[in-house]
Amino acid sequence: MGQSAIFAKVEARSAFAPPSVSGAIAERRACANCLAREFSLCSGFDDRQKHASRLEALSGRDSFHRIAARRTITHPRENSDAVAFICSGWAVSAMALAGGGRQITAILLPGDVISAADLVAPLRGRSVEAVTDVVYRKFKLGDLRTVLRDRPDLMFRILTALARERDAADQLALDLGRRTSEQRIARLILALHARLADLDMVRGVRMDFPLRQRQIADATGLTPVHVCKVLRALTDDGYLRIEDRSLALLDPSGLQQIAA
Amino acid sequence: MGQSAIFAKVEARSAFAPPSVSGAIAERRACANCLAREFSLCSGFDDRQKHASRLEALSGRDSFHRIAARRTITHPRENSDAVAFICSGWAVSAMALAGGGRQITAILLPGDVISAADLVAPLRGRSVEAVTDVVYRKFKLGDLRTVLRDRPDLMFRILTALARERDAADQLALDLGRRTSEQRIARLILALHARLADLDMVRGVRMDFPLRQRQIADATGLTPVHVCKVLRALTDDGYLRIEDRSLALLDPSGLQQIAA
DNA sequence: CGTTGGCTTGACGAGCTTCAACTACCGTGG
DNA sequence: CCACGGTAGTTGAAGCTCGTCAAGCCAACG
Numbered sequence: 001m002g003q004s005a006i007f008a009k010v011e012a013r014s015a016f017a018p019p020s021v022s023g024a025i026a027e028r029r030a031c032a033n034c035l036a037r038e039f040s041l042c043s044g045f046d047d048r049q050k051h052a053s054r055l056e057a058l059s060g061r062d063s064f065h066r067i068a069a070r071r072t073i074t075h076p077r078e079n080s081d082a083v084a085f086i087c088s089g090w091a092v093s094a095m096a097l098a099g100g101g102r103q104i105t106a107i108l109l110p111g112d113v114i115s116a117a118d119l120v121a122p123l124r125g126r127s128v129e130a131v132t133d134v135v136y137r138k139f140k141l142g143d144l145r146t147v148l149r150d151r152p153d154l155m156f157r158i159l160t161a162l163a164r165e166r167d168a169a170d171q172l173a174l175d176l177g178r179r180t181s182e183q184r185i186a187r188l189i190l191a192l193h194a195r196l197a198d199l200d201m202v203r204g205v206r207m208d209f210p211l212r213q214r215q216i217a218d219a220t221g222l223t224p225v226h227v228c229k230v231l232r233a234l235t236d237d238g239y240l241r242i243e244d245r246s247l248a249l250l251d252p253s254g255l256q257q258i259a260a
Numbered sequence: 261m262g263q264s265a266i267f268a269k270v271e272a273r274s275a276f277a278p279p280s281v282s283g284a285i286a287e288r289r290a291c292a293n294c295l296a297r298e299f300s301l302c303s304g305f306d307d308r309q310k311h312a313s314r315l316e317a318l319s320g321r322d323s324f325h326r327i328a329a330r331r332t333i334t335h336p337r338e339n340s341d342a343v344a345f346i347c348s349g350w351a352v353s354a355m356a357l358a359g360g361g362r363q364i365t366a367i368l369l370p371g372d373v374i375s376a377a378d379l380v381a382p383l384r385g386r387s388v389e390a391v392t393d394v395v396y397r398k399f400k401l402g403d404l405r406t407v408l409r410d411r412p413d414l415m416f417r418i419l420t421a422l423a424r425e426r427d428a429a430d431q432l433a434l435d436l437g438r439r440t441s442e443q444r445i446a447r448l449i450l451a452l453h454a455r456l457a458d459l460d461m462v463r464g465v466r467m468d469f470p471l472r473q474r475q476i477a478d479a480t481g482l483t484p485v486h487v488c489k490v491l492r493a494l495t496d497d498g499y500l501r502i503e504d505r506s507l508a509l510l511d512p513s514g515l516q517q518i519a520a
Numbered sequence: 521c522g523t524t525g526g527c528t529t530g531a532c533g534a535g536c537t538t539c540a541a542c543t544a545c546c547g548t549g550g
Numbered sequence: 551c552c553a554c555g556g557t558a559g560t561t562g563a564a565g566c567t568c569g570t571c572a573a574g575c576c577a578a579c580g
Contacts, residue, residue: 095434098520103437105430117423120416123430155415156380162422163377169429170365170383174355176436177363177481181568213527221437223569228528260358441536473559483537488560 029200030111036085038157039147041139063137067130069210074114074128082138084114089134090210093126094218104219105169107131107211109195116161119144132210176221179260184220185230186259189240193249209247234258289460290370296345298417299407301399323397327390329470334374334388342398344374349394350470353386354478364479365429367391367471369455376421379404392470436481439520444480445490446519449500453509469507494518 031037031044064087067073073091074080091108093115108114108128117123119141148155175184196207213231217224235241239255241248249255291297291304324347327333333351334340351368353375368374368388377383379401408415435444456467473491477484494500499515501508509515 095430097434097438101438103430103434105433115426117426120419120423123423123427126430152412152415155412155419159380159415159419159422162419162426163380163383166375166377166422166426166429167383169426169433170355170363170386173365173429173432173436174357174363176433178357178361212525214525224527225529225570226568229568232528472557474557484559485538485561486536488558489536492560 029198030109031087034085034111035113035116035157035161036137036139039139039144039154041143041147042085042137063139065136065138067134067136069130069132069134072127072129073134073136074126076125076127079122080118080138081141083116083118083141083144084128084136084138086110086112086114087135087137090131090208091128091134091136092131092215092219093128095125096127102127102218103221104215105172106165107192107219109199109201111199113161116158116165119158131212131215181220181222181226181230182233183259184222185216185227185234186239186255188216188220189247189249190252190255190259193252205248205250206246207249208245209242210245289458291347294345294371295373295376295417295421296397296399299399299404299414301403301407302345302397323399325396325398327394327396329390329392329394332387332389333394333396334386336385336387339382340378340398341401343376343378343401343404344388344396344398346370346372346374347395347397350391350468351388351394351396352391352475352479353388355385356387362387362478363481364475365432366425367452367479369461370459373421376418376425379418391472391475392468441480441482441486441490442493443519444482445476445487445494446499446515448476448480449507449509450512450515450519453512465508465510466506467509468505469502470505 028044031042034042034044036042037044065073069089073084076096086108088110091114092104093106093108094102094104096102105126106115114128114136115123115126148158175187179187192209193202193207196202201207211219213227214224216222216231217227220227222230231242234255239249239251239258241250288304291302294302294304296302297304325333329349333344336356346368348370351374352364353366353368354362354364356362365386366375374388374396375383375386408418435447439447452469453462453467456462461467471479473484473487476482476491477487480487482490491502494515495502499509499511499518501510
């Protein structure tokens with residue numbers, strides 16, 4: 001399937017989909033905090049009005065790439081010589097099992113680097129999949145290393161990013177090893193809520209929530225069936241409501257109590 | 261309880277304990293690959309004969325520390341301004357839950373840095389506990405950063421270490437989220453076997469295996485009771501034998517098949 | 521209009537936990 | 551010297567959490 005087919009699909013979607021909570025302003029925030037910008041590799045998008053349309057125009061040119069929802073950005077075998085950053089949309093990074101199972105180890109939001117570890121050696125066996133339509137940007141390792149030679153202080157910034165990734169991975173292990181299904185799902189939602197709030201992508205109680213139940217299951221080490229049941233219990237008890245790929249957090253403190 | 265009491269206990273242990281598989285040669289190998297040595301912070305111990313006794317003599321002086329089995333090296337609250345390296349012995353790094361449960365996220369062997377992430381900001385909520393008697397060495401952040409200023413090429417080495425830690429954490433998440441108890445335990449053993457082989461600490465089919473079942477449980481997200489049953493099944497089926505804190509790997513390829 | 525993917529629900533069973541009792545092994549102190 | 555207490559490991563029975571299987575619904579899509 002060619003590039004044009006993907007684009008056609010994207011166009012159709014954006015024509016009929018309800019307006020997303022996340023807009024130009026939110027993506028500006030993402031750009032402002034993006035590692036790529038600190039590296040002066042990416043100029044970001046300061047023009048508030050035109051942010052979305054400029055992204056649109058740039059996608060498919062230069063180092064920008066646009067990819068449709070549900071498609072994979074990086075394949076496990078591929079060993080790339082580039083580091084990629086999410087400009088807009090949601091993606092997930094997962095490790096696959098021979099039997100068909102997989103564990104999602106990170107949920108990537110605008111401004112995130114797919115992994116800072118790629119700068120040294122691409123992590124083996126990961127595949128990255130777009131949850132929504134995604135615009136991302138790739139930078140060649142060589143370019144990044146050149147910048148680092150001139151500005152060694154930025155190395156510290158990369159180290160911080162990697163340390164955070166490690167911390168998140170350990171936190172995930174704690175969840176998977178020691179917490180119940182309810183706690184895991186509650187924590188997933190609360191963590192996403194906090195990150196989206198940082199990005200200014202929460203409006204009142206509502207936030208985008210494009211994850212399929214299959215993806216929630218893969219992220220929490222559960223089955224889609226069980227995720228459905230837990231999610232139902234949480235909505236029946238009035239903690240949250242999910243509709244139209246968006247989530248209303250009705251009782252944050254209650255949910256926090258469940259998350260323990 | 262004072263330092264002297266700990267030392268007394270250590271002396272008693274080493275007087276009566278059967279000779280460990282790991283000896284002076286093994287620890288030389290650990291030193292040779294240690295990050296601290298590449299940084300020229302630690303000279304290592306080249307004198308093959310005297311390695312163990314020199315470590316013994318140095319412990320408690322300079323930046324060397326000796327700690328008895330089962331005691332904790334770093335507390336979760338403590339925010340240290342140093343990075344620590346394991347010189348000899350086994351340790352585990354764990355995250356604790358309010359309810360008393362904990363998840364071991366890393367098993368540390370000689371030559372390992374407790375975490376490369378400590379160089380940027382100490383990871384929160386971890387506690388590090390000695391499995392066996394441990395000798396470790398601490399370096400002040402300031403000293404490390406000074407070395408880095410002079411030799412920026414070493415930064416790459418740190419990045420690699422951190423990326424490896426991240427990879428291991430993701431692998432752990434995959435295990436905890438998607439594999440059975442048998443697979444987890446088999447993989448734990450095989451991973452340790454491979455690491456010890458790298459350190460030249462495997463003699464024939466035997467290797468040191470000082471982990472308590474409680475610690476195996478904490479590392480695999482299981483209960484000690486279930487670990488006991490799985491271990492029993494594995495020994496009954498002739499895959500391995502555990503006695504005297506050492507493990508004989510009788511059927512590595514069989515175990516690998518279980519590990520999938 | 522049939523197909524497909526996502527979600528839902530119920531019945532059933534496997535895998536692991538919990539609880540409890542018992543053994544063995546130390547090191548300690550009477 | 552033996553009695554004692556704490557830690558580690560073992561075993562069996564019962565129960566809960568979550569997975570598996572199966573059926574059905576709905577919306578989107580070709």
